[in-house]
Amino acid sequence: xxxxxxxxxxxxxxxxxxxxxxxxxxxxxxxxxxxxxxxxxxxxxxxxxxxxxxxxxxxxxxxxxxxxxxxxxxxxxxxxxxxxxxxxxxxxxxxxxxxxxxxxxxxxxxxxxxxxxxxxxxxxxxxxxxxxxxxxxxxxxxxxxxxxxxxxxxxxxxxxxxxxxxxxxxxxxxxxxxxxxxxxxxxxxxxxxxxxxxxxxxxxxxxxxxxxxxxxxxxxxxxxxxxxxxxxxxxxxxxxxxxxxxxxxxxxxxxxxxxxxxxxxxxxxxxxxxxxxxxxxxxxxxxxxxxxxxxxxxxxxxxxxxxxxxxxxxxxxxxxxxxxxxxxxxxxxxxxxxxxxxx
Amino acid sequence: xxxxxxxxxxxxxxxxxxxxxxxxxxxxxxxxxxxxxxxxxxxxxxxxxxxxxxxxxxxxxxxxxxxxxxxxxxxxxxxxxxxxxxxxxxxxxxxxxxxxxxxxxxxxxxxxxxxxxxxxxxxxxxxxxxxxxxxxxxxxxxxxxxxxxxxxxxxxxxxxxx
Numbered sequence: 001x002x003x004x005x006x007x008x009x010x011x012x013x014x015x016x017x018x019x020x021x022x023x024x025x026x027x028x029x030x031x032x033x034x035x036x037x038x039x040x041x042x043x044x045x046x047x048x049x050x051x052x053x054x055x056x057x058x059x060x061x062x063x064x065x066x067x068x069x070x071x072x073x074x075x076x077x078x079x080x081x082x083x084x085x086x087x088x089x090x091x092x093x094x095x096x097x098x099x100x101x102x103x104x105x106x107x108x109x110x111x112x113x114x115x116x117x118x119x120x121x122x123x124x125x126x127x128x129x130x131x132x133x134x135x136x137x138x139x140x141x142x143x144x145x146x147x148x149x150x151x152x153x154x155x156x157x158x159x160x161x162x163x164x165x166x167x168x169x170x171x172x173x174x175x176x177x178x179x180x181x182x183x184x185x186x187x188x189x190x191x192x193x194x195x196x197x198x199x200x201x202x203x204x205x206x207x208x209x210x211x212x213x214x215x216x217x218x219x220x221x222x223x224x225x226x227x228x229x230x231x232x233x234x235x236x237x238x239x240x241x242x243x244x245x246x247x248x249x250x251x252x253x254x255x256x257x258x259x260x261x262x263x264x265x266x267x268x269x270x271x272x273x274x275x276x277x278x279x280x281x282x283x284x285x286x287x288x289x290x291x292x293x294x295x296x297x298x299x300x301x302x303x304x305x306x307x308x309x310x311x312x313x314x315x316x317x318x319x320x321x322x323x324x325x326x327x328x329x330x331x332x333x334x335x336x337x338x339x340x341x342x343x
Numbered sequence: 344x345x346x347x348x349x350x351x352x353x354x355x356x357x358x359x360x361x362x363x364x365x366x367x368x369x370x371x372x373x374x375x376x377x378x379x380x381x382x383x384x385x386x387x388x389x390x391x392x393x394x395x396x397x398x399x400x401x402x403x404x405x406x407x408x409x410x411x412x413x414x415x416x417x418x419x420x421x422x423x424x425x426x427x428x429x430x431x432x433x434x435x436x437x438x439x440x441x442x443x444x445x446x447x448x449x450x451x452x453x454x455x456x457x458x459x460x461x462x463x464x465x466x467x468x469x470x471x472x473x474x475x476x477x478x479x480x481x482x483x484x485x486x487x488x489x490x491x492x493x494x495x496x497x498x499x500x501x502x503x504x505x
Binding site: 076120121124125127132134135142157164180181 | 394469
């Protein structure tokens, strides 16, 4: 029992460290990528290629003065960044980020590189916890006692609830094809047959667009909309409380990218993975997963610096009148395909 | 281990339910109701009903209470000022009715001898799905008609105003 606990704890540590390390890396990629797209240099003074810049930024955030405005609702104002961080850190545990079903560590079966391999509800857990991220924003916006914050919070909660629907319906298609809520089954099903992106291309597009909206990224960052709302729900937050929102946004981005890879791009599988087994497969599968996640994350950066922000009514129209019917259409197609045995 | 988790969740559920009723700030009421739902989800998970636990959080905590919070924040519902004489009938009834309900439930529970569970019901997504589209198909479809009716009703109410 203790050995199993140790294995689970080691996996937890691995994803926590991985997620937290991904933040500075992504900040660097974002700033250098923005500079590349806009034909300028970007941060290049601190360390080679500016690689140390995010660490300097983090130190700056740590030592900034932590201002609590006088009119905030105290308890909720402190609770909001905690909720955001909790959700961002807790959702990753159902995502299989490597093979390893046949590997044992200290006599304990690894059961795949996934913190909760025996959780039957799999992706439902992720969606359920992810739906709680609204509270971080709503509480921050309301407790700040600032009209810009409140407007940002209202916008973001309406946006998150609206885009959760097409996202969930798109995910349903994948679950239908796999016949299980468990993400490891989804991955192995894709490894045996085609990656889901081919038969469910419409679902893939819907999920990707909804993922941009769910993580509050441009072109859907209406919750922040600097030009209208200053900075939206986190106007009144400074120092590490602001950093908590900032970090949770980047962690959510990594998680949703990993989910996208798992659901549609074959997860950790790669061409020729069936010829391998044991530790070589484990290591190579982690590399494959990381490469795929990195490509998706680059798409996030690419889109952010290429497209202008949507107007709010356009955002709502896209979600309800375009994405939701498309997702339903995809679900019908998958149902027919599964019933006829095509998929 | 399971008992510790159960009692922690149960105690927290009762406390947060109390806060949801008694606190003067409506936003805190809604938030403590979320905590209650969370604890109920933990209880479901302990019973092996993992799907229900997930659905509980996804539907109640993640969607319905967000709308509650929305309304409370948008209407800027005022913090209730203490005035015990305002609605005496409601106050007395609000205490008496739950007590009567509790007494009734206790009487039933004391009168009935609980038989040992015949067969453990599985709460996994597969078992639940088979139950819903198998033996319970009629009830399942009936619920979907009910939801559709509610949906249409909401649409008509909105249209009439504008």
